[in-house]
Every structure is written in structure tokens, then in C-alpha cells.
Amino acid sequence: MADELVKLTIDGREVEVPRGTKVIEAVRDMGSDVPHYCWHPGLTVAGNCRICMVEVDMGRGRQTVISCNLDCSPGMQVFTQSDPAKQARQDVMELLLINHPLDCPICDQAGECKLQEYSFEFGADGSRFEFPKVHKPKHVDFSEHVKFDAERCILCTRCVRFCDEIAGEDELSIVNRGDRNEIAVARGGEMTNAYQLNTVDICPVGALTSTDFRFKSRVWFLKQTRSVCGSCSRGCNTTVGTRWNKVLRMVPAENDDVNQWWMCDAGRLAFKHTAADERLGAPMVRKDGKLVEASWDEALSAAVEGLEAAGDGLFALVSARLTNEELFLARGILDKVGTQHVDFKPRTWPKDDLLRTGDGNPNAAGARFFGIAPGDGAHGLEALAESGLKAAFLCGEDLDERPDDLAALEAMDFVLCTGFHETETMRRCASVVLPGVTEFEKDGSFTNIDGRMQRIQPSLSAPGSARPDWKLLGQLLARLGGGEAPRSADQVLKSMGATHPELEGLSLGRLGPLGKSLPQGESPVTEGENTVTAGENTVTEGENTVTEGASA
Amino acid sequence: MGLRDRLLQHAPPIGSSQSYDDYVASGGYQGLKKALGMEPDAVTQMVLEAGVRGRGGAGFPAGRKWSFVPKGTGKPVYLACNADESEPGCFKDRQIMERVPHLLIEGCVAACHAIGAQIAYIYVRGEYPQSIAALEAALVEAREKGTVGSDVMGSGWACDVWVHKGAGAYICGEETGLLSSLEGGRGYPRIKPPFPAVEGLWRSPTIINNVETLANVPLIVRDGVEAFKSVGNDDTTGTRLVGISGHVENPCDVEIDPATTTIRDLIETHAGGVWKGRKLKAVIPGGSSVPVMPADAIDVPFTYGAVRDAGSLAGAAGVIVMDETTCMVDALLNLMQFYHHESCGQCTPCREGTGWLEKLVTRIWKGEGRPSDIDLLDSVADTIGGAQNGKTICFLADSAVMPTKSFLKHFRGDFVAAVENGGSPVWKAQEARRAKVSA
Ligand SMILES: Cc1cc2nc3c(=O)[nH]c(=O)nc-3n(C[C@H](O)[C@H](O)[C@H](O)COP(=O)(O)O)c2cc1C
Ligand code: SF4
Ligand code: SF4
Ligand code: SF4
Numbered sequence: 004m005a006d007e008l009v010k011l012t013i014d015g016r017e018v019e020v021p022r023g024t025k026v027i028e029a030v031r032d033m034g035s036d037v038p039h040y041c042w043h044p045g046l047t048v049a050g051n052c053r054i055c056m057v058e059v060d061m062g063r064g065r066q067t068v069i070s071c072n073l074d075c076s077p078g079m080q081v082f083t084q085s086d087p088a089k090q091a092r093q094d095v096m097e098l099l100l101i102n103h104p105l106d107c108p109i110c111d112q113a114g115e116c117k118l119q120e121y122s123f124e125f126g127a128d129g130s131r132f133e134f135p136k137v138h139k140p141k142h143v144d145f146s147e148h149v150k151f152d153a154e155r156c157i158l159c160t161r162c163v164r165f166c167d168e169i170a171g172e173d174e175l176s177i178v179n180r181g182d183r184n185e186i187a188v189a190r191g192g193e194m195t196n197a198y199q200l201n202t203v204d205i206c207p208v209g210a211l212t213s214t215d216f217r218f219k220s221r222v223w224f225l226k227q228t229r230s231v232c233g234s235c236s237r238g239c240n241t242t243v244g245t246r247w248n249k250v251l252r253m254v255p256a257e258n259d260d261v262n263q264w265w266m267c268d269a270g271r272l273a274f275k276h277t278a279a280d281e282r283l284g285a286p287m288v289r290k291d292g293k294l295v296e297a298s299w300d301e302a303l304s305a306a307v308e309g310l311e312a313a314g315d316g317l318f319a320l321v322s323a324r325l326t327n328e329e330l331f332l333a334r335g336i337l338d339k340v341g342t343q344h345v346d347f348k349p350r351t352w353p354k355d356d357l358l359r360t361g362d363g364n365p366n367a368a369g370a371r372f373f374g375i376a377p378g379d380g381a382h383g384l385e386a387l388a389e390s391g392l393k394a395a396f397l398c399g400e401d402l403d404e405r406p407d408d409l410a411a412l413e414a415m416d417f418v419l420c421t422g423f424h425e426t427e428t429m430r431r432c433a434s435v436v437l438p439g440v441t442e443f444e445k446d447g448s449f450t451n452i453d454g455r456m457q458r459i460q461p462s463l464s465a466p467g468s469a470r471p472d473w474k475l476l477g478q479l480l481a482r483l484g485g486g487e488a489p490r491s492a493d494q495v496l497k498s499m500g501a502t503h504p505e506l507e508g509l510s511l512g513r514l515g516p517l518g519k520s521l522p523q524g525e526s527p528v529t530e531g532e533n534t535v536t537a538g539e540n541t542v543t544e545g546e547n548t549v550t551e552g553a554s555a
Numbered sequence: 556m557g558l559r560d561r562l563l564q565h566a567p568p569i570g571s572s573q574s575y576d577d578y579v580a581s582g583g584y585q586g587l588k589k590a591l592g593m594e595p596d597a598v599t600q601m602v603l604e605a606g607v608r609g610r611g612g613a614g615f616p617a618g619r620k621w622s623f624v625p626k627g628t629g630k631p632v633y634l635a636c637n638a639d640e641s642e643p644g645c646f647k648d649r650q651i652m653e654r655v656p657h658l659l660i661e662g663c664v665a666a667c668h669a670i671g672a673q674i675a676y677i678y679v680r681g682e683y684p685q686s687i688a689a690l691e692a693a694l695v696e697a698r699e700k701g702t703v704g705s706d707v708m709g710s711g712w713a714c715d716v717w718v719h720k721g722a723g724a725y726i727c728g729e730e731t732g733l734l735s736s737l738e739g740g741r742g743y744p745r746i747k748p749p750f751p752a753v754e755g756l757w758r759s760p761t762i763i764n765n766v767e768t769l770a771n772v773p774l775i776v777r778d779g780v781e782a783f784k785s786v787g788n789d790d791t792t793g794t795r796l797v798g799i800s801g802h803v804e805n806p807c808d809v810e811i812d813p814a815t816t817t818i819r820d821l822i823e824t825h826a827g828g829v830w831k832g833r834k835l836k837a838v839i840p841g842g843s844s845v846p847v848m849p850a851d852a853i854d855v856p857f858t859y860g861a862v863r864d865a866g867s868l869a870g871a872a873g874v875i876v877m878d879e880t881t882c883m884v885d886a887l888l889n890l891m892q893f894y895h896h897e898s899c900g901q902c903t904p905c906r907e908g909t910g911w912l913e914k915l916v917t918r919i920w921k922g923e924g925r926p927s928d929i930d931l932l933d934s935v936a937d938t939i940g941g942a943q944n945g946k947t948i949c950f951l952a953d954s955a956v957m958p959t960k961s962f963l964k965h966f967r968g969d970f971v972a973a974v975e976n977g978g979s980p981v982w983k984a985q986e987a988r989r990a991k992v993s994a
Binding site for chain 2: 095176
């Protein structure tokens, strides 16, 4: 029955929608919007804010009704802009503001607050309410991550429903009655669910704020960049907010096929490693037992020399946190060098039924695709200590937490490391260090657990003379005789089709904002016919910054 | 046709409870016996033809409600008896629960048979310990005698009845708030659709009926549709239980023929007239939520239609009488305090608006009102009211709006006087007392 269509008229336009579609959704699908606070496409319908009012006529005269709980039915006429509908919304606005503190000047939500937006759009220009407002607790800690201001709360219950329905922890609730109502953590405890910061995103006002982001910046000063979380193989889509070349926050970006509207807290907060202080800003080579800064030319030459000398005796550990483009180049280097001792380091991450996959490598699928695995009879990571190999290439990876392997590396003749911050592995074992960058500083793509290639985009510039890994790997490959060094990650992706027909015709731009699924055996995508269907945020080639609405 | 005192015909006096044996001796459980021998749909049909309307306030025909239960869903069906009786001015349902508890139990079981339910919950107002005790004692008897339990009256059919105690919230009398509360949640009314008859308690089809509505069922089945309809008129069939309180000599509950009993009769004949020899000022006829009527409007029979035509609602039949000394600003303040206190706070208009109404009335009451406050009050009422216009989830907001608008309509003079003369006489008297104490 889901496929059955019903025809109705919305603001004079005839539309056809699947049976079961709510009017508010149908209006959205038309590219328009009915104001709403409590309704969220990912949550059950609560129908409590009463602002999504429209007028409908089902053959028995016009009636005002909330559109979030109204099924589209055949022949229905919907009026979203009629006077009674507008009046009803204005009435709700007036009522929502009578007890609201209106502390916009110091509120983190300012700039992406639905109360502000709707007041601006259709609120009245004054209030008829002249009484002291109801006072409620402010800056209450719901947990170490989430702060609550009961006076700003409009009691839409989005946060309550999120915890119960999505995070699976029914830990928020409403206490008291009437205009004394407040959100509270159940049993007086703290929020514990692993996705709690999503409540901050979906809170339509500034009632829930992120302890981490609080008072860091007005949101309109943030540069917003669409990217992908690099903490696990789900590849949640993100919008990275930066200022002063710092990541100030990361929020989920909607992608129905990956993370819907959500992301986990650990992934969201995993941008601290971008901080400049411990970063590598220049290449280094070991001289007289000590790592000293060197020019790129000197370091690259030393690296190439070591790799060529190692030949099939080279052990290569290539990070599955690198992009597809980088993995492709790394593969090219290893082929040139002629080694089979290739592997990537597994990385664990929590696992649950919502998003977290248990695999802390964001591009494990890409690593497998490009053959980052030991060849027949060759040594993998587990056999490193006993391998007797005399040279190693730690490509974006370290072995800090594996003392036996570190000892084995220390005993080697040549160790090349790339990475973005100095590791124990580098300090003890590296002959040459080439500084790469984090996933926040480069272009490229990750392939997620479901085989979806998704684009990451730079939101920061890298410190010192550090180079995006695709660039330094491309330069290494060129010096090893692999042709000209690529000028962009996009150029690398475009060149892959020659050896990987599945990727024929792809470019970073063509991945679109929502990524592209590349199931095994899919026919090669050819230039011209592959129109990427984009949501509202179309990313065009060469453009790396998109701005978007803050929340649904 | 004179009044036949049907529901309470054999009821013992207030303070005692009819035993199972006495109940059976007076014809009790014959309706159920008969119903069990009938097809369930035939029982529903009888209730439909009897035209009995919901006694909880809205007056919806019970038989029609029952016919909305979908068939063959594979889900259990539930009956919830609304015994919350939380409307100010109403105290009629307790007469049934305390004096003739078996009548309600019989009604519940018969209704279960009709709608295909095997479990009935009686949700009793928590502040009614006597009602709870009487029902629980009667249920012990009923289980023992087999009118409730695994084999109801030897029919082989099982039906259980449970008493659930409310925790003191007006909103749990609203039918879907009642269901939320019964499930163990906050007493939050639910958005409709889905309607409870389709998706109610634990998302299963559920019929919710008032105590008095269900108590009529055994009589309808036992004595037949015609006997039932011999009292009342086409609009309001059967008797009505009415509570009369306020400024009367003899506050009481009476069972009346609504077609032949006027509001004036209720006050003068049944409640001994306005107290202290004073004159009548106003009547709220259906419980605190309905529009107030001025003294000259009360010569109407107590049928749904007649009271509606006279500008109010018979509602849940709680007749509140106010004498000539009543300050209507003070009376409205009392009501606004109640609705502000009891709003569940889910919907924006009711949560914010009931508080606003109370604040405005308080300002006028305390002599701080301005002339424009009177129209403002009326206009704020319009802003928040109208569940039928989609403004709120349930009718609680309307319950605050209807008194407000009607008080202003009929007793505007009291409000103007309070604005002009430094507040309500009640406030001024309190101030004078305070001044004396501190002097
Ligand atoms: C705020 C509010 C409170 C109510 N309280 C009661 C109540 O205490 N008892 C009752 O029977 N109905 C009450 N009702 C009406 C019920 O919602 C419902 O209409 C009734 O229980 C249905 O039963 P009936 O059809 O037999 O009247 C209330 C309604 C509202 C909006
Ligand atoms: S805290 Fe925010 S999301 Fe939660 S109920 Fe209040 S306004 Fe809604
Ligand atoms: S689930 Fe995985 S991809 Fe998503 S935010 Fe968490 S760590 Fe990042
Ligand atoms: S109208 Fe008032 S009482 Fe009813 S659901 Fe809304 S807020 Fe609650």
C-alpha cells in the first residue's frame, strides 16, 4: 500500500504523494516549509507546539489544523498561507514568547534559533503580555556535554523523544505541570547516552547547549564545511564549523542513507587532534641519531632512497584513515617498490545498533579495495616482529601501543613515517618523517562500511609546511618513476578509472554532497550520464565550502 | 411520565454500600445475564437505539462510540471507565460507585461483552477513597459470585475488572490523558487521530466511558430500549444524575428526568433554594468548564439541547449556584487558578495562556486592572481557545476559555466595577482585614 499515491492541492498546486504522507511533509517535498518546532522528520509526531497550522478543506468547509499529524488524503485542499492559518501561527508565537527570557544577546542558539526565525518571519511587533515571566532553573548540567536552560525551553519534547526513540535511553522527561513544566533527567541522574549531543542540534531554541561549544563563537561567524566524520567506518556526514583556523564544533549533516540526522558524541568531539601545538610542521630526517628538520626536497630524496633500497624487503603499514586517493597512491608506491608485505592496522570503536560500527578506521573498505593487505606468503602486521624485515614504511600510521613491534622497527635499517603529529614511533624509529595533515585539512574520499564513497573537504589550513598526504605520496610516487605528481586529490580520483573500471568517470564533485554507492559489479559510470542527485546543498567541483541550515 | 428513579432506585443511603445479595434481589445482574445471551453487536445496537449519551461531559452517543471499535485487528480491546470525576462542581459518579458499586461493575462487564473486551479498568479519582473501597469490596464479591472472572455467570467467557487509583490531576479525566496515566506515563492527552477506539490503551482499541454512562447499560439491556427512553426526550434519553452545590440551602445529588426538570427546579425544588434567602445571581450548570448562565436564563429543562440553546452546556451535570453577593471577578479568579494549575502544559496555547488568563484576572481582582484589560482578557481567551480549531490537543484550554468569555459577556459590570473601584470586594475585604491585623 505504501506505493499508492494520493492527489491533493496545496496552495493551488496539485501534488501527488504516497499514502501516509503527512501534510507537513508534502509541503516540504514541494520545497516550501510550514513552521514547526516539535515536529522533526526523524522523530514521532508530538503535535504539541501547535505552530504548524494550516487550513484544510476536505469537502466540508475550511478548518484550521496542525499539519504534522494530518494525513494527505485524496481531494484535500491545503492552504498554508491563508489568514486564519497565519493568525494561528502568530498567536502561538506570541504565547511562546510571553515567558521566554529573550536573552538572545548571550544565547548560543542566536542565529540559528527557530524562535528568532519565526518571530522575524511572522511574529507580531509587540507583546500584550506585561507580567513578570515564570522563572525556572538556568545552566543546569544534564551531563558533562549538555547544559540546559529551562527558561529558554519551549517544551517541544524533541530531546525527550530523541533519547527514547533514537538513542534508546528513555532518560529525559518532563516534570511539573503547565507553565511550570521542565525537562529533567530521569531519576535525577545525568544523561548517559552516547548520542546525547544530538539533542543540542535538534533543540529548536537555545535551551540545550553543548558545553564544548558554549560561548565559543556566534554561529554566523563560523565557516561551515560539509565533510565526513573520520572516527569510524559509518562515515557520518558532518558540517564542520571553523573560525580562526580552529574547529569549534562539528554537527551532523543530513544523509538519509548514512546517518539520517545524527552522529555519535565521540565522533563529534574527535576534532581535538587538529590542535596546532603537537603538530608536525616540517619534514625531518635522522642525523647522528637525532631527528632534525629538513627541506622537503632533502626529506623526499632520503625517503625515495630508503624505499628503493628496501625493495621487496619493505614492510608497509598503510593507514585506513587515509583517503581513497591516498590509498591509491600508496598502492602505486608499493607496487613500484615491489613489496608484498603490506597491511593496515585495525582500530576498534564502540559498536551499537544505531551508527557506531565498531571499526575505528573510516576507510577500511577503501583499504581493502586498493589491496592494502599482505600478498601471498608475505608478512602482515601480526607477523612483523618475527619477519626479519629491515625496512618499513609507516604511511599515516604508528605502532606506539605495540612495544614488540616498536622494538622490531627500532632494529631496522630504514623507517619512513608520515603523519600529522609526532609519535613515539617516529621519535624512536623514524629515519625520515614527512608531515601530512588531518582529515580536516584535505580533499578526498572515504568509502564507508556500506561501500558508499563520500567526500571529505578541508575546513582548516595545515600548520607549517605540512602537505596533504595525497600530495606527499604523489611526490614520492613521481620520484619513484611513477609519472608526474598530481596537482589535486580530484585529479588522482579521475585517474583511477584507468586501473579500476568501477571508478571510471568519477570525480570528487560527482560524488555529490551525499556520496555515491558503488556496489560490487556496478557498471562503470560514464561521463555525462551520471547526474548526481543532490539535496539542498549541491557541492560543485572546486568549491569546498557549503553553508546550510542548522537543523531540520 | 413521571420520574422513575432508575440508577439510584434501590440505592442505600449515602454512607452505605449495596451488597451483592441486595443488588441481585433488586434485579441486579439480570441485564448482564441477558447480554451474555445476545450477540455482542446486538447489545451495541440496543445501546445505540437507547440513545444514551456520554455522561462525562461531551454527550457523545455511547452506542456510536462502541461501533467504532475495529473488528479483527488481532489486538485486545479494552474498556476504560472514567471515574476520575475531577471537574469542579461534579460529585455524581461517586453516588454510583459508593452506593451501588455492582451497578457499575455490571455495566462494565456488559459493555466489555458488547465491544469484545475482556478487561475493564475503572480509573478512580485518587481523592475518592470511599469510592475505591466500595468498588474493591464489590469486586471481591463479584469475583466470588462469578459475575466477574474466568467464567462470567457460567457463560464460559472471561472478563476482569480492575480498579486503578488516580494520583490527583484533573487532566487524567480527559480520556486520552487517562490512558497515558493508566499506562504509567504522565497524564498527557494524546493527539488524535488515532482515536482511542482504534488505538488507545497500549495502542489497542479502547472504549472510554463515564461511570454514569456505563451504569445505564444494564438497565437498557434488562428493561429494553423503550423503557429507557420513557424518561427524558429524544435529545437526552434516560435520567441524569445531577450534583447541585454552591449557594443553596441543601447541596445534593439527585436523579432527574431531564426533560421535565428545569435548572430552576434543581435549585428550588431539589436543593432547597438559594441559601440565606438571597437572590440568585448566576449558575454554572454543567461543571466548572461550561459557560455561566445569568439568573434569568435558568428556566430551561436539563437536556443537552435545551441548555445548549440557552447558551451553556449540561456537560457533566455539576450545577454550581452563585447568589447575589458573589463577585464574579472573584469567582472567575478561582476558576482560572484551577485551570492554570491543571493544564498539563503540553500545548503552547494552553500552557502559556492559562497562566496569562490567571495573571490578568488577578490584576483586575487586585484593583490594578486597566479598562483595556477587560477586552484584553476576552481577546487572550480567543487566542488560546478552540480545540475544534486545532489550537490545542484537548479541551482543557476551552474549559478555561468558556467561563472567561461567558463571565465577561454576562457580568461585565463586575469587571468594570473592579477596575474602577480598586478591585473585587473580596480583595478589598481581605485588605481591610490585613490592615486591621497589622494595625
Ligand atoms: C480536561 C478534561 C477533564 C475531563 N474530566 C472528566 C472526568 O473527570 N470524568 C469524565 O467522565 N469525563 C471527563 N472528561 C471527558 C472525557 O474526556 C470523555 O469525554 C469521557 O470520559 C467520555 O465518556 P462518555 O462518553 O461516557 O461521557 C474530561 C474532559 C476534559 C477535556
Ligand atoms: S530542551 Fe529544547 S528540545 Fe528539549 S523540549 Fe526544550 S526546547 Fe524542546
Ligand atoms: S558513528 Fe562513526 S562515523 Fe558516525 S559520528 Fe560516530 S564515529 Fe563518526
Ligand atoms: S489543551 Fe492544555 S491540558 Fe490539554 S493537552 Fe494541551 S496543554 Fe494539556
